[in-house]
Amino acid sequence: MKQTLLLLPGDGIGPEVTAAAQRICQLVAPDVAIEEDLVGGASIDKHGVPLTGAALDRAKSVDAILLGAVGGPKWADVARDKRPEAGLLGLRKGLDVFANLRPAYCFGALVDASSLKRDRVEGLDIMIVRELTSGVYFGEPRGIETDANGVRRGFDMSVYTAPEVERVTRVALEIARGRAGRVCSVDKANVMESGQFWRQEVTTVHKTHGGGVELSHMLADACAMELVRAPKQFDVILADNLFGDLLSDAAAMLTGSIGMLPSASLGTEGTPGLFEPVHGSAPDIAGQGIANPCAAILSLEMALRWSLARPDSADRIMAAVGRALEAGARTRDLGGDLSTTAMTDAIIDCL
Amino acid sequence: MKQTLLLLPGDGIGPEVTAAAQRICQLVAPDVAIEEDLVGGASIDKHGVPLTGAALDRAKSVDAILLGAVGGPKWADVARDKRPEAGLLGLRKGLDVFANLRPAYCFGALVDASSLKRDRVEGLDIMIVRELTSGVYFGEPRGIETDANGVRRGFDMSVYTAPEVERVTRVALEIARGRAGRVCSVDKANVMESGQFWRQEVTTVHKTHGGGVELSHMLADACAMELVRAPKQFDVILADNLFGDLLSDAAAMLTGSIGMLPSASLGTEGTPGLFEPVHGSAPDIAGQGIANPCAAILSLEMALRWSLARPDSADRIMAAVGRALEAGARTRDLGGDLSTTAMTDAIIDCL
Ligand SMILES: [Mg+2]
Ligand SMILES: [Mg+2]
Numbered sequence: 001m002k003q004t005l006l007l008l009p010g011d012g013i014g015p016e017v018t019a020a021a022q023r024i025c026q027l028v029a030p031d032v033a034i035e036e037d038l039v040g041g042a043s044i045d046k047h048g049v050p051l052t053g054a055a056l057d058r059a060k061s062v063d064a065i066l067l068g069a070v071g072g073p074k075w076a077d078v079a080r081d082k083r084p085e086a087g088l089l090g091l092r093k094g095l096d097v098f099a100n101l102r103p104a105y106c107f108g109a110l111v112d113a114s115s116l117k118r119d120r121v122e123g124l125d126i127m128i129v130r131e132l133t134s135g136v137y138f139g140e141p142r143g144i145e146t147d148a149n150g151v152r153r154g155f156d157m158s159v160y161t162a163p164e165v166e167r168v169t170r171v172a173l174e175i176a177r178g179r180a181g182r183v184c185s186v187d188k189a190n191v192m193e194s195g196q197f198w199r200q201e202v203t204t205v206h207k208t209h210g211g212g213v214e215l216s217h218m219l220a221d222a223c224a225m226e227l228v229r230a231p232k233q234f235d236v237i238l239a240d241n242l243f244g245d246l247l248s249d250a251a252a253m254l255t256g257s258i259g260m261l262p263s264a265s266l267g268t269e270g271t272p273g274l275f276e277p278v279h280g281s282a283p284d285i286a287g288q289g290i291a292n293p294c295a296a297i298l299s300l301e302m303a304l305r306w307s308l309a310r311p312d313s314a315d316r317i318m319a320a321v322g323r324a325l326e327a328g329a330r331t332r333d334l335g336g337d338l339s340t341t342a343m344t345d346a347i348i349d350c351l
Numbered sequence: 352m353k354q355t356l357l358l359l360p361g362d363g364i365g366p367e368v369t370a371a372a373q374r375i376c377q378l379v380a381p382d383v384a385i386e387e388d389l390v391g392g393a394s395i396d397k398h399g400v401p402l403t404g405a406a407l408d409r410a411k412s413v414d415a416i417l418l419g420a421v422g423g424p425k426w427a428d429v430a431r432d433k434r435p436e437a438g439l440l441g442l443r444k445g446l447d448v449f450a451n452l453r454p455a456y457c458f459g460a461l462v463d464a465s466s467l468k469r470d471r472v473e474g475l476d477i478m479i480v481r482e483l484t485s486g487v488y489f490g491e492p493r494g495i496e497t498d499a500n501g502v503r504r505g506f507d508m509s510v511y512t513a514p515e516v517e518r519v520t521r522v523a524l525e526i527a528r529g530r531a532g533r534v535c536s537v538d539k540a541n542v543m544e545s546g547q548f549w550r551q552e553v554t555t556v557h558k559t560h561g562g563g564v565e566l567s568h569m570l571a572d573a574c575a576m577e578l579v580r581a582p583k584q585f586d587v588i589l590a591d592n593l594f595g596d597l598l599s600d601a602a603a604m605l606t607g608s609i610g611m612l613p614s615a616s617l618g619t620e621g622t623p624g625l626f627e628p629v630h631g632s633a634p635d636i637a638g639q640g641i642a643n644p645c646a647a648i649l650s651l652e653m654a655l656r657w658s659l660a661r662p663d664s665a666d667r668i669m670a671a672v673g674r675a676l677e678a679g680a681r682t683r684d685l686g687g688d689l690s691t692t693a694m695t696d697a698i699i700d701c702l
Contacts, residue, residue, distance in 0.1 A: 154548020155510040197505020224601040250575040
């Protein structure tokens with residue numbers, strides 16, 4: 001059956017970088033049908049809302065979604081639930097993508113961009129699997145209130161259920177099987193009940209579904225340290241929503257080239273994954289044709305690998321980006337002067 | 352009135368490094384009376400509990416407490432609430448030390464020990480002020496249970512009250528006034544109600560008590576990134592218990608010499624502070640006389656500065672440690688071969 005990729009270019013540099021990814025897709029997977037729709041500010045401008053029901057329905061019906069970026073100063077004064085970012089949240093929620101994949105790898109040619117010494121990051125290849133739909137960012141009750149004694153307080157519930165831990169753990173185990181086969185699960189089991197629970201459940205799931213994968217546990221603060229000290233010790237890191245948030249950003253920054261990094265958000269098997277660069281809409285350089293297309297192209301790489309089951313096409317892209325960088329191709333953010341189009345051409349030349 | 356410092360050497364290398372700090376104290380502040388008592392495994396062995404009521408009462412009655420380290424394999428099988436670590440928790444709770452000060456600085460002579468490049472960490476001098484007695488590590492309700500539908504869940508309440516935020520914010524502002532005058536408060540106000548509340552309260556406290564101090568806010572994940580990218584941008588970082596836990600450990604590791612770092616835990620003004628090295632009891636090298644005494648000596652430095660109001664003596668210690676390192680003095684963990692005593696001698700020579 002024909003596979004479909006939905007492009008949601010969004011705002012700022014989003015349209016420029018997704019156009020670059022589209023060119024690559026047409027070359028490495030020409031039989032994939034490409035559709036396009038609106039999200040974020042672009043959708044607000046046309047429809048008054050950051051994500052229409054029709055766009056969400058379409059997203060649910062395709063095989064994979066490649067999103068550019070959302071947001072910008074133009075929509076800063078819009079009410080919170082009507083902001084461009086609400087379109088992205090609505091998409092994640094509507095697709096029920098509970099596993100956020102955040103790779104942190106370092107292309108050989110860019111190792112010196114890292115604030116870490118060469119030997120600490122050369123060959124770095126971590127995959128962080130972050131639970132994306134539960135935990136303290138979504139738990140109930142939550143609020144700000146004044147109690148009976150007149151004392152103001154703010155609170156959020158940090159909570160996980162067994163099925164929530166199970167499904168994201170199974171994704172991490174599955175991913176580790178295609179890599180070095182090691183999952184390090186992160187929590188604060190020493191001081192949090194939900195941390196103890198997380199550790200128990202991950203251990204249980206590993207017993208049943210962990211064939212061939214080595215599981216270890218690490219406290220989240222120790223993990224924050226170890227990422228700085230010796231990041232190459234990690235293969236897959238599994239973390240809840242909050243710890244995954246901080247640790248995936250720290251790990252990404254280890255590479256020194258956060259403008260290069262993609263992400264994937266996956267739901268249950270058979271449902272479409274959502275793929276997007278880690279970088280934002282960069283309104284300051286939007287429309288100038290100078291944005292770095294690599295993160296969007298590598299997001300396509302993840303879409304081909306995780307939703308479209310085309311690992312060979314994904315490998316081709318990964319190798320081509322590496323070779324183009326090795327040959328000296330650089331956009332401005334990487335210290336070069338190539339335009340978005342010229343950088344894309346350079347990668348295409350290396351396919 | 353005569354000031355008193357209570358030494359709680361504790362376990363493992365604790366007695367060796369506190370003995371080193373004691374020698375320094377007798378030289379730079381000879382009029383300070385020094386007492387000693389038991390905590391941790393040492394207290395379990397003698398009294399059956401990791402902290403006696405008498406030891407806690409004594410701690411409350413002195414001006415400052417210098418703790419070595421607690422714990423070790425000998426007491427690993429003891430019930431959780433009777434473990435050496437429970438002695439430390441009992442002490443913190445009994446003293447109500449709500450502000451944990453975790454400096455991250457890098458001695459010039461040790462810059463190359465960092466996994467970061469020299470230019471990123473040379474001259475690094477961050478003070479992280481972490482709230483230590485509230486937040487999700489202590490919030491209620493908390494537990495692991497099976498709900499009416501048979502679904503297991505683990506949960507903890509992330510909660511702060513206005514007085515809790517106020518007192519730790521005032522400590523951070525006061526500390527910044529003696530430094531570069533900048534506090535960066537960290538939260539997840541974008542996704543947590545307790546984060547929004549934290550930001551509101553910190554802002555309010557700054558309006559009343561922030562004279563001369565510049566306040567900024569940063570999301571915790573962005574802070575984790577910025578600590579890796581450009582750590583020298585920070586002066587004082589103010590964070591809640593959980594974010595402060597991860598960020599202080601990441602910041603400490605930036606220096607590459609976590610065995611060098613001290614910490615302080617302060618309560619309300621006029622109550623004794625608790626000072627201790629960041630490192631643990633290191634049972635593997637205990638009793639061999641090779642432990643690095645610097646973290647304990649620098650913990651004494653913090654005690655002199657923050658509880659005993661002797662900034663000149665503190666400055667003397669800080670300068671002497673820097674000069675001894677510059678002259679090449681190194682214990683094994685720093686790549687040298689000096690014993691604990693010889694390293695202490697080298698620092699004394701530089702006083
Ligand atoms: Mg983040
Ligand atoms: Mg910690």
